[in-house]
Amino acid sequence: MVATGMTADTAAEAAADAAAVWPPGLIWRDIARGGLAGLIVGIFVAGLGGRLAMRLATLLRPEATGAFTENAAEIGRITSGGTIAVIIVGFGVGAGAGVLWVVVRTWLPGAGVRRALVATVVAIGLGSFLLIRGANRDFVVLGHDRAVVAALVALVGSVGFAISIVDAWLDRRLPVATSARGRAAWVYVAISMVGALLILPLIVVTFLGLSSDEAEVGRSPLRPVGIGLIVVGAATLRWWFLRLHGATRPPRRLLLLGRACLTITVLLGLAIELPEIRGALGMD
Numbered sequence: 001m002v003a004t005g006m007t008a009d010t011a012a013e014a015a016a017d018a019a020a021v022w023p024p025g026l027i028w029r030d031i032a033r034g035g036l037a038g039l040i041v042g043i044f045v046a047g048l049g050g051r052l053a054m055r056l057a058t059l060l061r062p063e064a065t066g067a068f069t070e071n072a073a074e075i076g077r078i079t080s081g082g083t084i085a086v087i088i089v090g091f092g093v094g095a096g097a098g099v100l101w102v103v104v105r106t107w108l109p110g111a112g113v114r115r116a117l118v119a120t121v122v123a124i125g126l127g128s129f130l131l132i133r134g135a136n137r138d139f140v141v142l143g144h145d146r147a148v149v150a151a152l153v154a155l156v157g158s159v160g161f162a163i164s165i166v167d168a169w170l171d172r173r174l175p176v177a178t179s180a181r182g183r184a185a186w187v188y189v190a191i192s193m194v195g196a197l198l199i200l201p202l203i204v205v206t207f208l209g210l211s212s213d214e215a216e217v218g219r220s221p222l223r224p225v226g227i228g229l230i231v232v233g234a235a236t237l238r239w240w241f242l243r244l245h246g247a248t249r250p251p252r253r254l255l256l257l258g259r260a261c262l263t264i265t266v267l268l269g270l271a272i273e274l275p276e277i278r279g280a281l282g283m284d
Contacts, residue, residue: 025177028188034102037167042094047087107258116164123160125266134279144282228265
């Protein structure tokens with residue numbers, strides 16, 4: 001006898017869907033989805049948004065027109081080459097954002113816009129250092145303008161907001177990989193492998209201090225953030241392992257651990273970035 005509210009046909013469909021679920025395929029799909037969301041947002045939000053932020057800086061500080069930034073870009077001059085360069089940078093930022101998103105996504109609460117707002121704060125805590133360094137002479141050229149600094153912080157936050165929205169949109173549209181021999185599975189695995197190659201330089205080089213301007217391991221002030229991300233990543237790996245064995249939601253202890261570690265990591269990032277923002281504003 002079929003349970004109340006479920007016909008024989010829907011019961012059969014549910015059983016077929018359950019049989020069609022391939023846990024590794026679900027994980028590969030989730031990883032690839034995060035990577036794709038990062039690339040889309042990197043190009044259209046970080047890339048083009050960065051171009052708009054540069055234009056805003058010119059409008060706010062017209063006296064800076066003609067000066068050159070630390071990256072040898074001429075302020076106030078819009079060229080096709082410069083636009084392409086910004087989009088390429090956005091592509092790189094999107095790849096990194098996608099990797100980080102895959103690491104932290106499981107531990108974000110809420111859904112829809114609410115979740116996107118949380119992702120905004122996470123992005124600011126983990127990514128503001130990419131655009132705002134107090135010692136960067138560009139902020140001197142731009143007169144330590146508060147609106148410029150605010151626009152850059154907003155740009156970083158918008159990447160987090162957008163990647164959450166795009167990720168949810170892709171989740172409703174990407175096909176499920178039901179076997180290792182399907183085309184979807186191969187595509188998802190390929191994208192995931194690229195992400196796996198990116199995560200080591202992203203965490204080790206960017207956050208742990210082996211960047212080109214840091215001569216010694218551990219000298220980067222972002223090292224605590226890198227360590228925190230490693231712990232969050234370990235929690236994510238544990239969750240994937242449990243999913244492979246049939247779990248449908250993280251155990252309460254693991255959920256609390258993942259969220260607590262992510263919260264601490266973001267707070268550390270914000271605390272480390274605050275002096276940089278003050279420097280960009282000419283307050284130090």
